[in-house]
Amino acid sequence: IWQELVENYRKSLTSPSFSAWIDPAKPINLQNNILTIELPSDLHKNYWEKNLAAKIVETGFELTGEEITPVFIIQDDEPIVTKTQKDSPVELPNIVKKNSKKALLNSKYTFDTFVIGKGNQMAHAAALVVSEDPGATYNPLFFYGGVGLGKTHLMHAIGHQMLANNVDAKIKYVTSESFANDYINSIKNSTSEDFRQEYRNVDLLLVDDIQFFADKEGTQEEFFHTFNTLYNEGHQIVLTSDRLPNEIPKLQERLVSRFAWGLSVDITPPDLETRIAILRKKADAEGLEIPDDTLSYIAGQIDSNIRELEGALVRVQAFSTMKGQDITTSLAADALKSLKPLKEKSELSILGIQEEVCKYYHLQLKDLKGKKRVKTIVVPRQIAMYLSRELTDNSLPKIGAEFGGKDHTTVIHAHEKIQQLIEKDITIQKEVNDIKQKLL
Numbered sequence: 365i366w367q368e369l370v371e372n373y374r375k376s377l378t379s380p381s382f383s384a385w386i387d388p389a390k391p392i393n394l395q396n397n398i399l400t401i402e403l404p405s406d407l408h409k410n411y412w413e414k415n416l417a418a419k420i421v422e423t424g425f426e427l428t429g430e431e432i433t434p435v436f437i438i439q440d441d442e443p444i445v446t447k448t449q450k451d452s453p454v455e456l457p458n459i460v461k462k463n464s465k466k467a468l469l470n471s472k473y474t475f476d477t478f479v480i481g482k483g484n485q486m487a488h489a490a491a492l493v494v495s496e497d498p499g500a501t502y503n504p505l506f507f508y509g510g511v512g513l514g515k516t517h518l519m520h521a522i523g524h525q526m527l528a529n530n531v532d533a534k535i536k537y538v539t540s541e542s543f544a545n546d547y548i549n550s551i552k553n554s555t556s557e558d559f560r561q562e563y564r565n566v567d568l569l570l571v572d573d574i575q576f577f578a579d580k581e582g583t584q585e586e587f588f589h590t591f592n593t594l595y596n597e598g599h600q601i602v603l604t605s606d607r608l609p610n611e612i613p614k615l616q617e618r619l620v621s622r623f624a625w626g627l628s629v630d631i632t633p634p635d636l637e638t639r640i641a642i643l644r645k646k647a648d649a650e651g652l653e654i655p656d657d658t659l660s661y662i663a664g665q666i667d668s669n670i671r672e673l674e675g676a677l678v679r680v681q682a683f684s685t686m687k688g689q690d691i692t693t694s695l696a697a698d699a700l701k702s703l704k705p706l707k708e709k710s711e712l713s714i715l716g717i718q719e720e721v722c723k724y725y726h727l728q729l730k731d732l733k734g735k736k737r738v739k740t741i742v743v744p745r746q747i748a749m750y751l752s753r754e755l756t757d758n759s760l761p762k763i764g765a766e767f768g769g770k771d772h773t774t775v776i777h778a779h780e781k782i783q784q785l786i787e788k789d790i791t792i793q794k795e796v797n798d799i800k801q802k803l804l
């Protein structure tokens with residue numbers, strides 16, 4: 365889309381305007397039909413909003429049949445479309461901010477920005493207790509639940525709060541994948557000692573999404589020792605996962621049992637009231653004027669994932685900026701119209717995709733899920749993995765498991781491979797689209 369767009373602009377603008385306005389623009393991503401474009405200055409943003417946004421929608425629609433909404437961000441800025449923005453509601457002292465940065469905490473994920481509701485009440489309470497008295501109560505504290513429900517947010521909030529209480533607190537936040545990578549690199553570079561220093565000398569260790577420890581023997585071994593050291597010294601450990609420890613495949617028994625020493629709390633999807641409250645808070649934080657009935661409408665459209673809820677708000681906001689209209693329920697309905705199919709997509713199953721792919725290529729399901737390495741099977745298998753990743757909410761390990769117990773890295777690889785093929789090879793592109801059509 366981007367190339368097509370740029371070509372269009374090149375034709376319709378004089379070349380000095382082209383190099384002044386278009387050249388510096390950088391497409392960031394296209395997600396949920398929102399095209400994020402990075403621009404170097406406010407001036408550029410104004411120009412794009414006024415003169416070029418409509419063209420994006422037009423070209424986008426021509427090429428994809430979907431309504432693409434452009435969102436412009438300024439370099440090193442947050443993706444926010446309105447110009448009238450209040451300061452963020454929480455003002456942490458500068459020194460805390462600095463340390464938070466060092467700990468790689470997201471400054472937006474604080475207790476102040478967290479809305480408490482039925483599904484997360486317990487988790488929130490436990491997080492507060494732990495941040496006030498780290499290492500002394502629930503250790504480890506373990507959050508589990510579906511994607512986009514606030515696990516990472518709460519984890520960071522604990523970190524911020526601890527720093528607010530004690531600016532010298534040493535805090536480390538990592539995803540389980542970075543932990544694994546750091547560990548592997550430390551072996552490669554013979555820097556195991558540094559690795560240990562880094563992970564065992566902290567007051568609070570936050571490890572996110574530990575379900576990805578599955579299958580990583582060496583990393584689990586190392587984490588076991590990290591855990592023991594921290595635990596024995598009374599340092600706090602907080603972990604998250606999409607499920608309970610004993611449901612994580614191939615997680616060592618000794619880790620499972622240690623994780624149960626503390627407190628495990630689940631976070632469940634927010635009810636309508638909580639979703640409205642979350643939207644209200646975000647809208648206020650961004651200085652948006654949105655009537656109550658419109659907020660209820662948006663909250664009614666997206667019922668599980670809070671990240672999607674936020675996405676919907678961004679989308680509505682972008683629509684209102686683009687059309688120069690206030691945010692109303694009918695505008696919101698318009699903005700969210702093309703998101704609807706997304707919801708149905710999540711009801712697709714991996715098996716459904718596999719069966720459709722088999723039908724399309726005249727293959728047997730057992731071959732698709734098997735290990736044969738002939739091209740006539742490998743490509744359809746990768747396409748099925750690609751579609752499972754694109755069109756369902758299943759985690760990578762889950763998708764791998766459904767393909768005869770393959771590793772999640774195989775799924776990542778397949779996804780990348782097909783993505784490249786789709787760009788290069790129109791036959792593949794067409795085949796993938798055909799299958800998609802049949803599925804949706």
Ligand code: ADP
Pocket residue numbers: 472473477478479480481484509510511512513514515516517518642670671674
């Ligand atoms: P998870 O780690 O469970 O997948 P995140 O913590 O990344 O989910 O949350 C997804 C998004 O939703 C984040 O932007 C987060 O700030 C927001 N969010 C989640 N729960 C709440 C809440 N209770 N109040 C306000 N925002 C929330």
Ligand code: MG
Pocket residue numbers: 512515516517572573
């Ligand atoms: Mg998370």
